[in-house]
Amino acid sequence: MGRNRATLADVARRAGLSKTAASMVLNGREGTRLSAEAHQRVFAAAEELGYRPNLAARSLRTRKTATIAFVSDIVATTRFAGDLIRGALDAARERDHVLLITETQGDATFEQYAIEAVLDRQVDGVIYAAMATRRLAVPGAILGGPVVLLNATSPDGLPSVVPDDEGAGRSVAAALLELGHRDAIALIGRNRLKEDDPEVSLAARARLRGIQQTLGEAGVSLLTECFCTEWLPEHGYAAMRGLLGKPKRPSAIICMNDRLAFGAYQALGEAGLTVPEDISVISFDDDPIAAWLRPGLATTALPHEQMGRRAVELLLDGGTNPPSLVPMPLRRRRSLAPPPG
Amino acid sequence: MGRNRATLADVARRAGLSKTAASMVLNGREGTRLSAEAHQRVFAAAEELGYRPNLAARSLRTRKTATIAFVSDIVATTRFAGDLIRGALDAARERDHVLLITETQGDATFEQYAIEAVLDRQVDGVIYAAMATRRLAVPGAILGGPVVLLNATSPDGLPSVVPDDEGAGRSVAAALLELGHRDAIALIGRNRLKEDDPEVSLAARARLRGIQQTLGEAGVSLLTECFCTEWLPEHGYAAMRGLLGKPKRPSAIICMNDRLAFGAYQALGEAGLTVPEDISVISFDDDPIAAWLRPGLATTALPHEQMGRRAVELLLDGGTNPPSLVPMPLRRRRSLAPPPG
DNA sequence: AGTGGTCGCTAAACTGATTTAGCAGAGCAT
């Protein structure tokens, strides 16, 4: 790979100058007293030879690699990981950096290995990402340099980037209130584990808090709250069937994520009810299925790409200590309507 | 990041030996005549100092970085990218390598930049990945070293890894024949562009070929073929509605991917038909929605994780020239039944 | 004539590893 590339010495020789001169010119060093003509010659030589510096050699001296490590627990299982990475990739490119990606799979041995691997390569900083928003403990080994937590917070007060789930909860509740829903709003997806253990999820509690706060301010309380052991379609389906078996039918459903909402749609379809005429549905995440459902599912979007980008910016440009909250925009789609009757 | 790490010189000093000796011992060089005691002392010193070699320094000398570039057109838009990356990540870790990931977004300038960025870092090889299986032209700049195409082929005959879409087409057709479907099998998702331009897709043509071949061998031909401009749920929905408007109702539907099948399910639900009692449905990809649908959608899985893994293996262990075909396993789910009546 | 400053540039050290070439001492045969 990249054999026989021109070296700085080649450039210097061709320009009839020393390596020192060539290095200074190419790095645009201020305060050097090299003549305009010397500059010309160096640039011309570099151009002609297609010179590109060997970054291994450079970083040996400067201890900078223009490389960022992106260490995450799980890359594959969620569709969103890609967006997180893409945002980071974009921001990194804008700053002339590159991303070294590793995955720990939540396994301590792999994590240890991943961290050593990136430290051995002298990365300039580490983005430590979680695929579900949560609190986590950062391995001490990476604390020797800049670290930013992505989609996670830590007890150590490291800079971190998380979505504004509480704000999303408020938006969701506000959207329903605005349409006139008051006494028949049901919630699908309560979950003690997610709500109570910040190492499992920060999103559940924050979303719930946002919802309750906004409803509370309007003097409204939830009609029913369904607990679900997981946030998968089958649990949304079961919860929705349960709701439909009760005497008072809800006018609107808030689902804690889009997959639950997908399940709810299935139950509604089977029961012969239509969204949004009979029941409005709104949720969280903006998973691709939200746009595919009929009618389109209104939801608040997890701004993963923004977040990835922000993490790189914090890492390289230095950043705030309070967790950086990225807003979750409301995507209004056809699943919302005023309550029936 | 990683300041004040112990160097080889530190280890050598502590062991009371030369850098040369320390280097040789730690690299397990054969044929050196260093005493067993010297070995002990070096290992002990390295252990005590927590020595880890500086890979920038090492690669300056050896021109090996134990780093692979993963250059892809688009990371974010499909859920599958994550699996491709994860497979590559796993295989890379097993071989003590790490992945440098870049994205070209299908843009020539970005591609140029991405390639320079990875070559500057002296990667040991490049995995050039496409997110939709297709043929593409590989930029000359990376041909200086090992390259493997992932989910793509090129006219240059470079080693490549692609899914066995034709085999998947055969499995799909066979599964329906096996259940007794013969004269009422419809196909949703014909698309001239995808079928005819290998730079757009290789999958469409291969899947179709597999289906036609297996049906042909059984003396069966398709009842109807629906053309779709894209392979999205809305197109599957429209195609299915069209099919249901015709006099002869199909007993089984083959969709060219799961998103089309999802749309077909929606149309079937609205029409009050049930899967699989009224109509069987089968498709391609094994998108997560396939498992979430009710009833679960039978489909052939794109083996992305396997493919990512294979690409790394080909790159590092050297490989075959004919494109390496990775089988697409059939996932049998409840959407299949014998034809009604 | 001597001193000091600026200008334009370079030699050499340095980063941390690998690798080549070769040295000192022991043992043995002549």
Next chain:
DNA sequence: ATGCTCTGCTAAATCAGTTTAGCGACCACT
């Protein structure tokens, strides 16, 4: 005593950059 080989080890070169220290020429000033 001399020459030879083998053993166990090391000095120094090398990779390709950056950085420090400083050199010679020229000019101005006293």
